[in-house]
Amino acid sequence: MFKGLKSYGSDELLAKLKGKKPFFICTIATTATARIPNITGAGLNSKLMEYTPAGDVELIVHGEVRCCDVPPQTTMDGTSTPTPAMITKGVLELTDAPYIVANAGSLIKPDVPYISINERPGEDIRTGKAVKNPKKIFENSKLIGYNISKNNDYLVIGESIPGGTTTALGVLTALGYDADFKVSGSTPKNPHNLKKDVVMEGIANAKQIGYIKYNNENKNNKNSKIDPFKVVEAVGDPMIPAVAGMVFGSEVPVILAGGTQMTAVSAFIKAIEPKFDFSNICIATTKFVVNDHTSDIFNIAEQIGEINIHVVNPYFEKTHSEGLKNYLKGYVKEGVGAGGVMLMALLLGYSIDNIRAKIEEICEN
């Protein structure tokens, strides 16, 4: 449909959304799971990791980080890669699309106006008690999704939550999906065994405290009567019920702007409403997620249902920015709605070369 876009599944929905009026919601949260050493690459170092979501949206709104001294970036092996917030900021400046930040539970409050959906960050999923009252987060978000969708043609919902692929694995696993070695990560070396161990510890502890009835022998029995809210409460993160709530509240189509984390949102949605019609929503992500051979977003999505996935390639091989080129080496890949907002820009009529040029401009400043 557009240069720089590859659609897996139907692009019927995109055809409908071409030239229509979007609204972008950037959902931020933290989970203490991300404090587990080596589990995430977000933040210049582990202390700054929890400043990443707040820093991301401060960058978008103010063009500078206010909550700490250094901009959010992924650092490992001596390379420093700009946060995907730069991509998102570039697109928002280019398109002038309306947007708002939604706090689903970030430990650090951003110095920007935001919708307060939940103020309590997620706990370490190893405890088996990860999210307090996910139903309330869901209901609050539903109301926001409903009201914001009312006079807009579609919503684009992104996320910034360090450690979010591990909590995604937690939710997918506990809901009975086979997602081991399939979730993505922010560094080239995806610590799959660590993620799996963390998830299994969380599920074990949650079973002990009676939260979820996960049966390892019966992992494909996706129809079992597991309460999806108990699953998120045990081994999820606050972003998942927040984004799902917005989807349920929305009266218009929704683009889930993210990588494998959005499959966890989709699985959660399906667990709430087994007959959910996925034709009115889709996942949009970056080529870097799809290129990540340590993960498999398509396989996870297929297990859930007919979820159309749209993949944007900003052709960073053409850029002079060394930081952006690191995306080609497997750093960062996605986040802060980067893939989804690039799709939104394409739908609004901007070319992928326009988009990349604007992102380069943002990175240079």
Add this chain to the structure above:
Amino acid sequence: MFKGLKSYGSDELLAKLKGKKPFFICTIATTATARIPNITGAGLNSKLMEYTPAGDVELIVHGEVRCCDVPPQTTMDGTSTPTPAMITKGVLELTDAPYIVANAGSLIKPDVPYISINERPGEDIRTGKAVKNPKKIFENSKLIGYNISKNNDYLVIGESIPGGTTTALGVLTALGYDADFKVSGSTPKNPHNLKKDVVMEGIANAKQIGYIKYNNENKNNKNSKIDPFKVVEAVGDPMIPAVAGMVFGSEVPVILAGGTQMTAVSAFIKAIEPKFDFSNICIATTKFVVNDHTSDIFNIAEQIGEINIHVVNPYFEKTHSEGLKNYLKGYVKEGVGAGGVMLMALLLGYSIDNIRAKIEEICEN
């Protein structure tokens, strides 16, 4: 233009907005000024006064108050009058118009999702240091006004802030307007002398600390170089810069939904931008404010500029509800955007009799 509506000034803007898509923002805040005995009628008693804004929006969103045990109501002389939130809730249910709560600084956080613009409540204006960093509140609100206005045809912005007419008097007076004995109040006996004393004490203290240069002999010199943000900082409340910021940010017309407090917002707007074009905004209020012979909204507005004022009469003389009938006796009068949302309902095609019937239904439940 509609039965139940009387326009003072031009109704050209309303003709343009007929049938168009509105978005309602309910701005809440508190000021410690309201703790001064006898200054406000909000709340069942003085302890509950500061729960009123949070309770108001909880009523709207959930149909019940969650932050305390009793619903917000004005009580005096043994009569109990329902909060205008019931009017607003009725209209929102009737019209299904999209809305959001904006917290401009409420001491009590409502148990609803809301836009966090500012979390710090206003101080007692007698200190001359009423609002911390009004410029930041203004800038945050500007961003929200811009983004929410983007795909909507007009905004309706209401307020809930007990004691707000006194802080309005503070801002009007300090900006050089003659508003003594002209601001409205939530009880039949408007404590004008008390309000004036409080304001003068605040201005005196603010002068002492160098905040504002108010010259009592030169009160009509409205062009004097008083920094409007210093005025709000000294003797205003957090709602004023919040609502003004939304007006400046909005790309579409705005209905300021409130009584004499909205003249303070207008005066603040004009002090920021002396050439501000008031033809794209208007004030909408209730007949109860206009009927209030202890106040004069028209006189204040005339001093500021060509501000069109639209007055809605819900004909509560036709109701069986004893509580609503108290509005006819001068209790409450306005608040939570009641007048403005009734105008919005008229613009959307609902009759004033429909509107009143829905409000009665809400009050009965």
